[in-house]
Amino acid sequence: MTKITTEYLLSILTPNFELNRRGKRSPYLECDAGWNDIIADLHTKLAMLYPNYSILQIKEKLGGLRFYTGSVSDEIHNEFHNIIGLAEELSYRTCEACGAKGTMCKREGWIKTLCRPCFDVWSKDSENCQYGFKWE
Numbered sequence: 797m798t799k800i801t802t803e804y805l806l807s808i809l810t811p812n813f814e815l816n817r818r819g820k821r822s823p824y825l826e827c828d829a830g831w832n833d834i835i836a837d838l839h840t841k842l843a844m845l846y847p848n849y850s851i852l853q854i855k856e857k858l859g860g861l862r863f864y865t866g867s868v869s870d871e872i873h874n875e876f877h878n879i880i881g882l883a884e885e886l887s888y889r890t891c892e893a894c895g896a897k898g899t900m901c902k903r904e905g906w907i908k909t910l911c912r913p914c915f916d917v918w919s920k921d922s923e924n925c926q927y928g929f930k931w932e
């Protein structure tokens with residue numbers, strides 16, 4: 797289960813979030829709180845490697861975490877992106893809603909990684925759902 801609140805997560809991300817058009821840092825997440833721990837751990841590792849890295853966007857896409865950053869120096873580029881890749885992989889096994897162990901699920905054309913109880917809530921009013929979806 798997720799331990800870190802979204803409020804706390806946003807507070808630790810703020811210094812690295814890119815400036816918006818009004819010159820302010822106002823971080824936001826385009827994914828649910830179940831991935832907060834993954835994102836916090838990812839941020840800690842990236843900041844240790846490259847303290848001034850910038851976060852462009854954090855979102856869910858096709859059931860997985862996407863963590864977009866500004867460019868980093870060549871010497872650490874591979875290591876930096878490997879760390880992001882591992883966190884993105886972990887998101888495909890972690891319920892986006894609650895942080896429990898999850899699997900890719902489908903509702904109509906929408907893919908989301910969820911645990912069984914969260915899937916049951918999410919799919920309640922829809923007939924075309926699949927728990928444990930895999931790309932062909």
Ligand SMILES: [Zn+2]
Pocket residue numbers: 891892893894895896910911912913914915
């Ligand atoms: Zn869940």
